[in-house]
Amino acid sequence: MxxxxxxxxxxxxxxxxxxxxxxxxxxxxxxxxxxxxxxxxxxxxxxxxxxxxxxxxxxxxxxxxxxxxxxxxxxxxxxxxxxxVAVVPAQPQAAGAGGSPERTPPHPRRAFRPVTIRTARDAVTAVAVYLRWLGYRDVRRADQRPPSGIGLAARGLLALVDPAVRPASVRDVECLWLTAMTDSADCVCFSLAGYTDEARARADTVGVPLFVLDRTGTPRPVNTLADDLDARGADATGG
Structure with a gap:
């Protein structure tokens, strides 16, 4: 296309x-x-x-x-x-055409191109774009709905997108971490309104990267784990 x-x-x-x-x-x-x-x-x-x-x-x-x-x-x-609006379905890729769609982007990565956030749906789209840019494959809706926010999943990763106007809580971080542990996956959290001090402290303890989404759709790292993920991409978590 x-x-x-x-x-x-x-x-x-x-x-x-x-x-x-x-x-x-x-x-x-x-x-x-x-x-x-x-x-x-x-x-x-x-x-x-x-x-x-x-x-x-x-x-x-x-x-x-x-x-x-x-x-x-x-x-x-x-x-x-x-x-x-109706869309023409994507056609299966011919053998040998265009390379493998499963490959991760080459390093160094291209500059990230954000998606402007106006609605909760936009926030989910912005995170999906970012995860694909990091090199995660098969980004989709998470099978299990989180207690709050919206769950996304990729190979080896579980992500929480919290579009609420209140800061994400320590419960949000712990539920994400526990669910990821059950699935033997890494996890990452994205919030529009930031995090409580307790949530940030707990995330550092259990190893959850935290990002804040600005209205341009650009994820901003909140802790060191998020800095590493942003810099190294999926390789930082083995995804």
């Missing part, structure tokens, strides 16, 4: 208003922009409820062949209707 996003005409079935829509691009781990290919023949669907598995779509990078999950394109109409 090309890096440029084509515009399509989208009609809201509620108010019949016409919109011109272009899907957003996301940075692949290889550094190339990836854009879902919109399906012009299929009418948009009205979003009446949220289900995690329906929020994501597989998109293949034309540059390296990597197949990753990204948020489904959506359009908010001024009438209040939210439309899910």
């Amino acid at each position: 090309g890096a440029m996003s084509e515009s399509v005409s989208v009609r809201c079935p509620t108010c019949r208003r016409e919109h011109v829509y272009a899907a957003p691009s996301y940075p692949c781990a290889c550094g190339a922009p990836v854009t879902p290919r919109l399906d012009r023949r299929t009418a948009p669907a009205v979003v009446t409820h949220r289900a995690w598995d329906e929020e994501w779509v597989a998109v293949r990078c034309a540059a390296c062949g990597r197949r990753s999950q990204w948020p489904r394109p959506e359009l908010g109409c001024p009438c209040g209707t939210v439309l899910r």
Whole structure:
């Protein structure tokens, strides 16, 4: 799929208003922009409820062949209707074309390209982009829902994304750590509002890297463990 996003005409079935829509691009781990290919023949669907598995779509990078999950394109109409724009499914990669999609990005890594955060969904997307940039594979929703926030998983890693307006608590850190131990995985925590002093102290004790997400979508290390992970990538945890 090309890096440029084509515009399509989208009609809201509620108010019949016409919109011109272009899907957003996301940075692949290889550094190339990836854009879902919109399906012009299929009418948009009205979003009446949220289900995690329906929020994501597989998109293949034309540059390296990597197949990753990204948020489904959506359009908010001024009438209040939210439309899910149809996407052409990613085609299986031909043998020998584009290299292995499972490979981690080469070192030194390209500059990180953040995703602006406006909603909780954006925060999850921003963390997924960052984890892929670090070199983690198969980033997806965690099988087990955390007591608070949103869980993401990758090979050998469990991540907590906390988009709440209050600082993450020591309980948040401990629940993440215990769940990761059960899965024999490493863990990392991302919070929009930072952490309590108790949470930071506990994270240092049990070995949990802590990041704060700013509104540009850039994770900022809070402790030394996070500094190491940001500098070394997945190699810092053996991911």
